[in-house]
Amino acid sequence: MPFPKRQAAIVGVYTTKQGKLPDRTSFSLQLEAIRGALDDAGLTTADIDGLLPMSGTAHMPGTTAHQFWAEQLGERPLSLVEIGGASGQLAKAAASIAAGLTDVAVLFFGRAGARTGPGGTKAAADRAPRVADDWSFATAGGYMTSWYAMWAQRYMYEFNVTNADLAEVAVFTRYHATLNPDSVMGSRGEITVEDVLASRYVCEPLHLLDCSIDNDGGYAVVIASAERARDCRKKPVWILGGAEAYYTDFYATINDPWFPNQGKAVRKATDRAFGLAGISRDEIDVAGLYDCFTVTTIRDLEEMGFCKLGEGADYVKEGHLRLGGSMPTNTDGGLLSNSHCGDPSGMHTIEVVRQLRGECGARQVPDPRIGVSLQQGWAVHGLASTLVMAVD
Amino acid sequence: MTILEAAAAPYLKPLPEVRPENKPFFDALQAHRFVVPRCDDCGDYNWVPYPACRSCLSENQTWTPVSGQATVYTYTVCHRGPGAFNADVPYVIALGELAEQPRPCLVLGNLVGTAPEDVRVGMPIEIAYQDIPGEDITMWRWVARQT
Numbered sequence: 419m420p421f422p423k424r425q426a427a428i429v430g431v432y433t434t435k436q437g438k439l440p441d442r443t444s445f446s447l448q449l450e451a452i453r454g455a456l457d458d459a460g461l462t463t464a465d466i467d468g469l470l471p472m473s474g475t476a477h478m479p480g481t482t483a484h485q486f487w488a489e490q491l492g493e494r495p496l497s498l499v500e501i502g503g504a505s506g507q508l509a510k511a512a513a514s515i516a517a518g519l520t521d522v523a524v525l526f527f528g529r530a531g532a533r534t535g536p537g538g539t540k541a542a543a544d545r546a547p548r549v550a551d552d553w554s555f556a557t558a559g560g561y562m563t564s565w566y567a568m569w570a571q572r573y574m575y576e577f578n579v580t581n582a583d584l585a586e587v588a589v590f591t592r593y594h595a596t597l598n599p600d601s602v603m604g605s606r607g608e609i610t611v612e613d614v615l616a617s618r619y620v621c622e623p624l625h626l627l628d629c630s631i632d633n634d635g636g637y638a639v640v641i642a643s644a645e646r647a648r649d650c651r652k653k654p655v656w657i658l659g660g661a662e663a664y665y666t667d668f669y670a671t672i673n674d675p676w677f678p679n680q681g682k683a684v685r686k687a688t689d690r691a692f693g694l695a696g697i698s699r700d701e702i703d704v705a706g707l708y709d710c711f712t713v714t715t716i717r718d719l720e721e722m723g724f725c726k727l728g729e730g731a732d733y734v735k736e737g738h739l740r741l742g743g744s745m746p747t748n749t750d751g752g753l754l755s756n757s758h759c760g761d762p763s764g765m766h767t768i769e770v771v772r773q774l775r776g777e778c779g780a781r782q783v784p785d786p787r788i789g790v791s792l793q794q795g796w797a798v799h800g801l802a803s804t805l806v807m808a809v810d
Numbered sequence: 811m812t813i814l815e816a817a818a819a820p821y822l823k824p825l826p827e828v829r830p831e832n833k834p835f836f837d838a839l840q841a842h843r844f845v846v847p848r849c850d851d852c853g854d855y856n857w858v859p860y861p862a863c864r865s866c867l868s869e870n871q872t873w874t875p876v877s878g879q880a881t882v883y884t885y886t887v888c889h890r891g892p893g894a895f896n897a898d899v900p901y902v903i904a905l906g907e908l909a910e911q912p913r914p915c916l917v918l919g920n921l922v923g924t925a926p927e928d929v930r931v932g933m934p935i936e937i938a939y940q941d942i943p944g945e946d947i948t949m950w951r952w953v954a955r956q957t
Contacts, residue, residue: 539892541822546945548827553858556824557949558903558920559888559895567886568905575884575931622887622926670858670905674883674914 426512427647427654428807430459430640431768436757437602439530439634444476447528447636452491455524455638460651463491468498468514468523470507470639472761473796475527498523502662503793504639504764506803509660509691511641521643528636529760535632536561553670563629563711567621569798570713572676574623576728579716581623583731585614587712588627588754590740595751597741597781602633603755614712628712630752635759637768655771655807658788659694662803663687664796677727683802684721684794691790691804699724703786704773705745706766708794709752715739718792721799741781749773749781763793767805774809811842811878812938812953814922819943822894828947834873835859839948844937846908846915848874857908857915865913876915878937879955880906883916887926900926904952906935921952 432454434447456462469484471477477486484499498520500510511523532538539561549556555564573579589611595604609627617626647654663686666672692699699722707718716730724745725733733739739747750756750769757765770789772778787808794802828836838845846855849863850870862869885904890896904921907914921929922938934955941948 536890536892536896541893541896542824544820544822546821546823546825546942549824550827553918554824554826555903555918556892557826558918559823559891559898559901560903560918561892563890564886564888564903567888568884568903571886572884572931619887619889621889624886670916670918672916674907674916 425516425644426641427644427656428508428639428767428771429642429647429650429652429654430455430457430461430638431771432458432638433600433765433768434528434636436600436635436759437633442530442634444529444531447530447634448476448526451528451636451638452524452526455526455640458652459640459642460649461522461640461642465522465646466491466524467496468500468511468520469496470500470511470523470525472504472525472527472763473501474529474761476529503795503801503803504767505660505791505793505805506662506687508639508641508657508767509662509803509805512657512660515641515643521646522640524638524640525764526636526638527759527761527764530634532760533632534562534758534760536563563624564621565798566711566713567624569676570623570711573713573717576677579731581615581625582611583735584623584628584712584716585611586731586734587709587715588614590734591709591748591752591754594741594749594781595755598750598756601751601756602631604751624711624713630710630754630758633757633759635757637759637764639764639767639771652775653809655774655809658697658806658808659691660803660805661687661690661694662801664801666797666800679727681721682799684718684792684799685723687802688722688792688804691806695806697788697806701788702745702790704749704770704783704789705747706770706789706791707747708763708766708792709748709754710758712754714794715748717799718794722792722804741783746783749778749783761795763795766793767791770807774807812936812956813842814938814940814951816941816943821942821945824893825942825945825947825949832859836947838873838875839939839950842939842948843875844878844950845873846876846910847871854913855908855910855915856913857917876908876910879909880917880935880937880952882921882929882931882933882935883907884931885921885929887929902926902929904929904935906952919950919952923953
């Protein structure tokens with residue numbers, strides 16, 4: 419059974435300016451994003467009856483993010499809170515709306531002045547700091563990039579994938595970013611495979627241009643019941659289906675093999691999402707696939723079943739993901755060249771919504787009807803969720 | 811068994827916090843033994859340590875010395891490091907798959923004593939021990955296996 423058809427729709431999206439924003443705070447970016455997405459929908463703060471906070475959503479210490487924001491947004495009791503990753507939070511909100519738990523919910527995030535990369539960690543002054551997570555990669559100098567680098571290294575070893583293969587992902591997403599005037603990297607122009615290979619290594623085998631950027635920014639998404647959606651300002655983007663799946667930490671405790679034919683969390687979430695939506699892979703007109711590193715996009719394609727295990731790099735090289743291809747993907751430039759603002763898991767959904775509405779200007783896919791967003795995070799494909807959307 | 815020279819002082823990189831539940835592990839490291847929780851009921855090793863066996867959910871686990879022999883499952887050469895690690899670039903982080911089976915145990919650590927460009931997936935490695943100056947703790951490292 420699909421979610422009861424047309425029970426929930428995305429009715430508002432908003433992105434703040436993305437980039438270095440030294441004059442902004444995380445709070446101000448979140449407030450701007452919430453106001454902006456409500457305005458896009460033609461709704462007001464008083465319409466919000468559920469919150470979908472992200473893992474890094476700023477709030478005052480001593481309370482939870484959703485309780486803090488319930489007070490900030492008008493001191494009213496709200497009806498729903500869903501955590502996880504954006505595609506899955508929106509899927510669960512859609513299911514909750516279908517079940518009658520709430521009518522309007524908002525997903526939001528904003529970050530200023532922090533960095534995800536290694537530069538965000540200051541050296542200890544006079545004494546080794548102690549980390550409470552005994553087996554933490556921090557004691558070995560690990561950070562996000564080093565995990566994905568180890569994942570990439572093993573993947574390249576097993577499937578004879580090269581650095582040049584990975585670089586193709588950075589090349590097509592940068593091309594898309596050049597068509598997106600709001601992207602952080604688009605103004606720097608297109609790049610080639612040679613440019614990626616000539617950029618310095620961060621963690622081998624990942625070069626700098628294999629890595630997402632690391633910037634400030636905020637965003638929000640408003641989801642509403644069909645009844646409310648019909649009165650909103652823009653055409654509804656219906657939720658056809660969605661699901662999430664998760665497991666443990668960065669593969670360090672995962673029995674090998676790391677790359678089984680039956681897939682892992684991304685496959686599980688995607689199979690369920692497509693099953694609920696009642697559509698097949700080849701019906702997707704536009705996609706937003708989590709791309710924190712070039713290798714991530716390639717593995718997304720395999721895990722989601724758009725191609726076979728080990729064939730993700732070839733699938734990219736065949737041009738399917740490039741504008742004009744069979745499934746244009748990350749048309750805003752993705753996390754690699756548009757924006758990675760700390761917890762960007764909603765950004766892929768926002769771009770798919772804009773594509774389905776026909777708002778994308780020079781990067782618009784011709785008349786797309788069905789789109790999909792994939793979020794992953796917290797680990798290498800460890801927390802994954804898939805959302806299938808459509809317009810009438 | 812390889813015992814490395816003590817790390818250079820002052821040591822400003824993050825270190826694990828020793829607490830009652832992990833103290834047997836760090837006590838063993840100081841005695842130059844690497845111990846892994848092994849299930850008394852099904853015999854599986856469990857790394858990283860969890861409150862119960864992942865295979866059968868038994869809470870009857872015993873800290874059991876392992877050989878320290880492993881192979882590189884995967885690795886990375888870091889050219890940027892967080893905090894004090896940035897002074898050490900390029901440094902190697904490796905996931906070593908312990909010889910003990912059937913449940914594979916992938917142990918994360920810095921691989922030292924081998925030029926980064928010579929590290930390979932599948933390379934034989936073993937646990938080494940390194941005292942930390944000014945701190946009441948011994949850390950484990952990976953080194954190329956002595957043959």
